[in-house]
Amino acid sequence: MQEFRKMFTTQSIMKKIVEEMKRGSEDTPQKIEKDKPLVAKERSQLYLAVWEVKPKKGSLLAVGLALGVIDHTGIYVGGGYVIEQHGNDALKKVTLEEFMRGDNELHARGVNFNIQIACDNTGTPLAKKRVAKKAIEFYEDYERRNKKYSIVFNNCHQFCWECIAPKSDEKLLFFSTLEELIAHHYGYVVYWDKVRV
Numbered sequence: 001m002q003e004f005r006k007m008f009t010t011q012s013i014m015k016k017i018v019e020e021m022k023r024g025s026e027d028t029p030q031k032i033e034k035d036k037p038l039v040a041k042e043r044s045q046l047y048l049a050v051w052e053v054k055p056k057k058g059s060l061l062a063v064g065l066a067l068g069v070i071d072h073t074g075i076y077v078g079g080g081y082v083i084e085q086h087g088n089d090a091l092k093k094v095t096l097e098e099f100m101r102g103d104n105e106l107h108a109r110g111v112n113f114n115i116q117i118a119c120d121n122t123g124t125p126l127a128k129k130r131v132a133k134k135a136i137e138f139y140e141d142y143e144r145r146n147k148k149y150s151i152v153f154n155n156c157h158q159f160c161w162e163c164i165a166p167k168s169d170e171k172l173l174f175f176s177t178l179e180e181l182i183a184h185h186y187g188y189v190v191y192w193d194k195v196r197v
Helices: 002-021 045-051 096-101 130-141 156-164 173-184
Strands: 060-065 070-078 081-086 091-097 118-119 191-194
Touching: 060 096, 060 173, 070 130, 070 156, 070 173, 081 096, 081 130, 081 156, 091 096, 091 130, 130 156, 156 173
Parallel strands: none
Antiparallel strands: 060 070, 060 118, 070 081, 081 091, 118 191
């Protein structure tokens, strides 16, 4: 019984913290500013209160590859699924667990075992349903899309950016470029929080 009370008390405290944060002065998304960082080095306020963020359709997700030296990205499409660009020319629809774990030696995710989600400073995912729709459209029409994988011209970051901004002709090689483009696209500083799997 004492354990139950302790757990209930902890949950009540966490709930109050989250409510207080929502009412606080920092509860509005942090817009990007000229000559200020576009990507935060710390977690969002919500993350600090509840530790994990539930993804929304169209969320940009990232995991570390090669022991965190390289990042791999995908688009959350709902129902616990992510669409990702693989190095074998395929777009794959995988579960959150498969995205986190990887499915072969080449894509072994290393020791991180966390999925990160692009959020604003309030812990709200930077997501639009149309991004998920575009990812599904690309996935279902992949054969006709006829885009061969290239680490330089058609990688996972490029795929994600094409889902977010389909009319852009921007070419992405690095994860950091994708982060900057996302910040400009949504107009908010990007915070990377852990996904609730």
